[in-house]
Amino acid sequence: MKSKKIALISAACIILLFGVVWQHFNSHKFVVETLAQKPTEPGIVHTFYAAAVETKPQIKPPQEKVLRLPILMYHHVGDLPDKADGTRQDLTVPTAEFEQQVKWLSENGYKSIHLADLDNYAKGKFIMPKKPVIFTFDDGYLDVFTNAVPILKKYNFTGSFAIITQFPGTQEGNNVYASWDVIRDAYRQGNEIVSHTQNHFDGSNPKFNSEFIQQNLCGSKTDLKQNLGINTNILIYPYGHYTPDYINQAKICGFNMSLTVHEGSRINLEDLMEIPRVRIHGRQNFERFKQLVSE
Numbered sequence: 001m002k003s004k005k006i007a008l009i010s011a012a013c014i015i016l017l018f019g020v021v022w023q024h025f026n027s028h029k030f031v032v033e034t035l036a037q038k039p040t041e042p043g044i045v046h047t048f049y050a051a052a053v054e055t056k057p058q059i060k061p062p063q064e065k066v067l068r069l070p071i072l073m074y075h076h077v078g079d080l081p082d083k084a085d086g087t088r089q090d091l092t093v094p095t096a097e098f099e100q101q102v103k104w105l106s107e108n109g110y111k112s113i114h115l116a117d118l119d120n121y122a123k124g125k126f127i128m129p130k131k132p133v134i135f136t137f138d139d140g141y142l143d144v145f146t147n148a149v150p151i152l153k154k155y156n157f158t159g160s161f162a163i164i165t166q167f168p169g170t171q172e173g174n175n176v177y178a179s180w181d182v183i184r185d186a187y188r189q190g191n192e193i194v195s196h197t198q199n200h201f202d203g204s205n206p207k208f209n210s211e212f213i214q215q216n217l218c219g220s221k222t223d224l225k226q227n228l229g230i231n232t233n234i235l236i237y238p239y240g241h242y243t244p245d246y247i248n249q250a251k252i253c254g255f256n257m258s259l260t261v262h263e264g265s266r267i268n269l270e271d272l273m274e275i276p277r278v279r280i281h282g283r284q285n286f287e288r289f290k291q292l293v294s295e
């Protein structure tokens with residue numbers, strides 16, 4: 001009887017030990033497999049980096065409260081449509097000029113990062129390159145996916161695209177919005193997709209109450225989740241308009257980082273809800289571009 005008991009206990013111990021060894025082996029294998037993914041494969045870069053960061057918590061939060069980082073703001077990249085008005089002309093950077101700007105940034109040692117990287121940097125989870133730059137594209141127009149994305153890729157950069165989540169695949173006047181398929185393709189190539197609300201409503205217009213704002217902002221997150229499978233905490237304010245209540249509603253929906261149209265390249269790391277950007281105009285003088293990026 002006693003020997004039977006000992007045999008049973010021994011068997012249980014062996015099974016338990018085997019389980020521990022098996023689990024250890026598998027978790028080790030997982031890390032090895034994750035780290036073995038090619039960092040050059042589009043879309044995998046950040047998974048690879050995230051895994052590395054998770055296992056290296058020794059990255060310290062930044063000492064400084066203000067970071068110099070040009071976040072470039074674009075809308076259209078390409079040819080002007082017929083009868084383009086002054087606004088459209090100002091919002092449209094010709095493809096050749098866009099390439100000239102990107103080429104200059106590349107030759108001058110700039111490295112593009114994602115908006116999420118800035119968020120992680122503020123939390124001490126990302127190592128900032130020496131000369132960071134962020135390319136943002138508002139509204140999700142088809143021309144930026146057709147013209148800007150291949151140029152960014154050619155120079156080893158990526159962009160951040162703010163999508164109005166009820167607009168993909170539609171057209172309004174001479175504004176053609178990229179379809180979800182086109183957006184998904186850019187996302188899979190390593191570009192970042194963030195929210196620009198569901199319908200581009202003006203956040204400072206008093207006709208929109210708190211309930212509407214919250215529904216719209218939370219809804220844009222759901223739309224991005226459903227169509228691309230992503231969770232974003234980043235919002236770009238349409239027209240750069242917002243109020244204290246709008247910021248509160250955005251926070252309730254889980255946004256912790258928002259971009260404005262305030263001019264500047266100094267980022268206050270303690271307040272990521274009112275981030276300034278550098279607007280790139282159509283017909284931007286190239287010398288002025290270099291000056292704006294560098295100052």
Ligand SMILES: [Zn+2]
Pocket residue numbers: 138139196200237238239
């Ligand atoms: Zn917009």
